[in-house]
Amino acid sequence: MAWSHCRKKEGKFEFKGNKYNVVDLPGTYSLGAFSEDEIVARDFILNGNPDIVINVVDATNIERNLYLTTQLLEMGAKVVVALNMIDEAEKRKIKFDLNRFSKELGAPVIPTIAAKRKGINELIKQSVELINQDVKPKTQISYGEKIDQEIKKLKAFLSDKNLEYPSQWIAIKLLERDQYIYELVTNKIDLSSSDEFINTLHQLKNRTEDYELEIVNKRYEFASKIVENSVTMPEVIVETKTDKIDKVITNKWLGLPIFFLIMLLVFQLTFTVGEDLLGGLMASGIEALGKVIENYLITINSPELLVSFVTEGIIGGVGAVVEFIPLILVLYLLMGILEDSGYMARAAYVMDSIMRALGLQGKTFISMIVGFGCNVPGVMATRTLENKKDRMIATLINPFTSCGARIPIYLVFIAAFFPKRGGLVLFSLYLLGTLVALLMGKIFSKTLFKGESSYFIMELPPYRWPTLRNVLRNMWDNVSGFLKRAGTIIFAVVTILWILAILPLGVEPYSRNSILGQIGLLIAPIFKPAGFGTWQAAIGLFAGIAAKEGVVATLGMVYAGVEEGTALVTAIQNAFTPLTAVSFMVMTLLYTPCAAVIGTIRKETNSYKWAIFTALYTFAIGWLGAVLVFQIGQLLGFS
Amino acid sequence: MLKEVLNQIKDSDYISKSKIAMNLNKSVDLIEDAFSQLVRMGYIRVNNIDNCNSNCSGCFLGNSCTSKSSTKSIIITDKGKQLLEK
Known part of the structure; x- marks a missing residue:
C-alpha cells in the first residue's frame, strides 16, 4: 500500500485536517520485473512519488515477507511496516521484540489486526508523522565486499545524472542484470557517451560470477538475521502429515x-x-x-x-x-x-x-x-x-x-x-x-x-x-x-x-x-x-x-x-x-x-x-x- | 540460502518442500519463494508433467485423460549443476 499525498484517487482519508490519497498496490512478495504485479508495484513506488510506503507484512510468515521490505528499503522508500495478523502470530507462539525489530529494520513497525481494525489509527499516525520528517532509510544492506565495491563504482557514474531512480538502486539492478534498467541507463546520453561506463557495463554483462544470486542471498540473509535477533519462533517445525504418510506410501519396499x-x-x-x-x-x-x-x-x-x-x-x-x-x-x-x-x-x-x-x-x-x-x-x-x-x-x-x-x-x-x-x-x-x-x-x-x-x-x-x-x-x-x-x-x-x-x-x-x-x-x-x-x-x-x-x-x-x-x-x-x-x-x-x-x-x-x-x-x-x-x-x- | 535449497533438491529423490523447510529450519513459504527465485535465475526448471488438460484442449479425446493432478518435475539445469560444483 502506498500513500500519495493528494495526487491519486484510489482512496482518500483525512487526518488532522490534511487529506491523503491511498493507493493500494498489487500484493507481491518481491519487486523484480518478473510479473505484472511486481512491475506495477515497483513502477508506482519509484515513479509515483509516494510520500510513504506502508508495507503490510504477515506476522505469521515474517521471514518470507521481509524480502519485499528489504527491496523497499533498497529503493530508498520511506517505509512503515504494518505487522499484520499479530494475534495469529501470538497464537502460534511467535513473539516479536518490536523495538529491536524496528531498529534493525530501520523503519517504524506497527502491530495490526486488520480484520478487527486494531492498530490502524496508530499506523496512520506513525505514517503521517513520517511523511513530515525529512529522513532517509537508516538501513543499508551489505551485499559482500566485492558487490559493495561494484555498487560504489557504478554509483560514481550514476550520481548527478538526474536519473529517475535512486542511483544505489540502479546500481543494484544493473548487477542483477535487470534488462529494463540496463536499457534505461544505456539510453541516457550522458552515460552512453562515457566509454568507461559502457566498458564497465560490458564487463558486468560478461562476468561469470552470478551477482544476482549473491544479492538475492544477502536479502534473505538480512531478513533472516532480523528475525533471528528480534523474533522468537516456536522451536520445532513439525513434520507434516503428508511427510508422515509418505514414509509408508513411498517406502522403498512397501x-x-x-x-x-x-x-x-x-x-x-x-x-x-x-x-x-x-x-x-x-x-x-x-x-x-x-x-x-x-x-x-x-x-x-x-x-x-x-x-x-x-x-x-x-x-x-x-x-x-x-x-x-x-x-x-x-x-x-x-x-x-x-x-x-x-x-x-x-x-x-x-x-x-x-x-x-x-x-x-x-x-x-x-x-x-x-x-x-x-x-x-x-x-x-x-x-x-x-x-x-x-x-x-x-x-x-x-x-x-x-x-x-x-x-x-x-x-x-x-x-x-x-x-x-x-x-x-x-x-x-x-x-x-x-x-x-x-x-x-x-x-x-x-x-x-x-x-x-x-x-x-x-x-x-x-x-x-x-x-x-x-x-x-x-x-x-x-x-x-x-x-x-x-x-x-x-x-x-x-x-x-x-x-x-x-x-x-x-x-x-x-x-x-x-x-x-x-x-x-x-x-x-x-x-x-x-x-x-x-x-x-x-x-x-x-x-x-x-x-x-x-x-x-x-x-x-x-x-x-x-x-x-x-x-x-x-x-x-x-x-x-x-x-x-x-x-x-x-x-x-x-x-x-x-x-x-x-x-x-x-x-x-x-x-x-x-x-x-x-x-x-x-x-x-x-x-x-x-x-x-x-x-x-x-x-x-x-x- | 538458495544454494542450500539447490543442494537439498539435488539430494532428494522427490521434492517435499516441507521436508526441505524442516531440514533448513525455514518456513515452507520461504522455500516456495526460494524455488521461484531459482527458477527465475535459471538454476532449476519446473515442468507440469501431467496436466493433460493443457495438452489436449480442443481434443475431444482429452476428456478421457485420467490424470489432472499437479505433479511437477524439477530439473537442475546446467547452470544449477555448475553452482553445485563450486
Missing part, C-alpha cells in the same frame, strides 16, 4: 505392493459396485429402449433396412458400448478419489524407481498414467521429457497402457467367462500392459535409442481429502468423453460396418457372404494360432483400429445379427472359450492402437515412419501375446 493392492481394490470395487449393483440396470434399460424403438418403427411401417439399422446397428452396436457406463462411472469415481487425494502422483514416484532400474526415464510412467485414460494425451504427455531418446521410448510404449476405451472389451469377456474374478482379471490386464510397456522400453533403450536417460526430481502435491466437486467432475469428464465417442466415432464405425454387413444387397445380413463377412474371412486366418480365427472376431479387431470401443460395438452388431435377441455376453460365451477369451483380451490390450493415437504419434514424432512402425510392431506384439497365451494354455490343458 510402495509398490501398496500401489498394486490399491489398484486391485479399485478394480474389484468397480466390478462389485459397477457390475453387480448397477450393471444389470443399464443393460435392461438399453434392451427395453431397443424394444420400444423397434416396435415403434414397425408400427409406423418403417422400411426394413431402417429397422435393421436402428436395432442391429445402433442398439446392437452403440448400445453394447453404452451398456458399460456404470462400470466406467465407478472406475473413474475411484480413480478420481485417488487422483484428488494426491495418491496417483505417489504411484508415479513409486514406479519411478523401477523405471530407473530399467534404464528408463521415471517421467515415462507419468505419461503412461495419462495413457490409462487415453493414449492420445498419454503420447502428448511425453513432450515433457527432456531428451529425444526418453521421449521416443515413452511414445512408442504408451499404446500398451490400457486406455479407457478398451475397458468395455474386457468387461464383455469378463462378464461372459470370469464374473467372479472381474477385479483380478482387469488388474492382471493392466499389469500385463504395463509390464510389456516396460519390457519394450528396455529393449528400445538397448537397441533403437541408446544413451543416458535424463535426470529429474518430482514435486509431489500434499495429500488432501478429495473434494466431491473434483471427484464428480473427473468422473463426468471421463463419462461424457465416453458418451461423446459413442455418439460420434462409434456411431460412424457402426454405420460403416452395418452398410458392409448388408451388402451386396440380397445376401443374408451379417453373414459370411456379406462384404463385412468377406473382409473378416480374409483376415481371420491370421488369428487362428491365437484361437479366435472367426470372421466376427477378426472384423471386431479390424474395427478396433478405428476406435477401441468399435470392437465391442462390432461384436454386438455381428452377434446380434446372427442370433437376434441374444445378449452379447451369451453370444460371446457361445463363440469363445475361457482360453480364447483371455487370448482375445491380451490381443486387444496390446495390438495396434486406434487411428487417433497413430495420428498423434505421427504428429509428435513428426514422422510417418514411427507411426507406421508403432502400428505394426504393436500388432506383432499383440498377436504374439495372444498366440503364446492360447498355445501355452492348450499345452497346460486349458480350454
